[in-house]
Amino acid sequence: MKPIIHPADYYRRLLGLQSHALKRLDESVAIVKLNRDQQVPEEDGTAGRWYYVIAGAVRRATIRPDGRRQILDLMLVRDFFFVGDSETEEPIEAITEETVLAGYSAARLENLCERDRQFARELREITFQSLERSRRQLIVLGGVTTADKVSAFLLLLEKRYGDQRGDIRLPITRYDLAEYLAVSVETVCRAFSDLQQRGIISLIGIRTVRITDRGALEHQIGRKYPNAVSDTIAA
Template sequence: MKTRIHAADYYRRMLSIQPHALKCLDEFAKIMACRRGQEIPNNPGPAGHWYYVITGAVRRCAVRSDGRRQIVDLMLPRDFFFVLGSRNEATIEAIADETVLASYPGQRVELVAERDVEFARELRDVAFESLTRSQAQLLIIGRLTALEKVGSFLLSLDGRASDANGEVVLPVSRYDIADYLAVSVETVCRAMTDLRQRGVIRLAGKRTIKILNRSALEDRMDESSMAACV
């Protein structure tokens, strides 16, 4: 019990020093430590719940008509996401063992937004950020080739990191990447190998990738530009 209390205090201190839009509600936030694969409840009451990712990663999944899983949103540290109880709500799961969330009751968030105009603007920006993530994913999976999709995915992860230094730590497995990009895991592996052999990326660890040639990834990842990198 003491270990759990100390862990909660540690993550609450971590939350207190991270800049985010719901700072004025941090004292009411509930700290949730989730294990890998643990489902986030989708019955949070009539006003829903806002969640903030302190550490780890979370995926929102839907099952397609053919029975395959599709990751429709990927939440990383310092991302917000909203859960409104619904039978049609996609499944939301923690990806990493050390996934810790801050949970904010939707009713309290709405009450503060009604009284505080500046807070209401910040809440609107949080909602727009969620829409921006969805739009970015549509652009990624809408690309024509696997190289384009995987390359764009790596760039998006680098852009979402607090220090975009070209070293991408994959928060998910290649199976999750495949479900996010709507391709097979074999396709993801082949694309990663192709990018590495062309000198565009380098494997710097089990789940760490170093981007060596950013322009090749940014140049729409077409075959002609990739050939020029060889």
């Protein structure tokens, strides 16, 4: 089924409903729509551009020596990220078919910062948010087993996007998650099955996960498994 691509005005209204650090510039923002695997545009000869994820997800990735892709940074809805014109940086690409971004000129932001101290604090806030995202991702990747990593990823999503029932709509596929965790997709699927069999999560369809035992999921992150199935799911 093809995704529904809404007009730019729809995403402007959606952006208006979301709280973020650059809120007062929403009226002049550039709306950028991307298909899966399409690169986020760079602007040669400029100071670059800050982007805010309105819908979908994007990745910064590299190709490993064995030919597999490794996702180095994963940006989800309500994340900010910066794109310059450096040839040494890995490209940033859309990871879902309906990926929509709000683009802010970095040159304009810098000019505003020189005249407005409050705005300078807001720009520092989105920089700190980028650093915090890196910290959260290190926690996810620091798991001993793939089940640990998947558990940390689900808890991160639940904190940001989960509903009152503990249901989480996965923003990326299991193939994408495997590239993020640097394991095979079969290993990721076994980790999900392991958590489900132990009654920690329930799988509702292909992309929705319900946390049924949050305490066990939290305990999973730092737990050792000398006699459990999860030891066979190590990265």
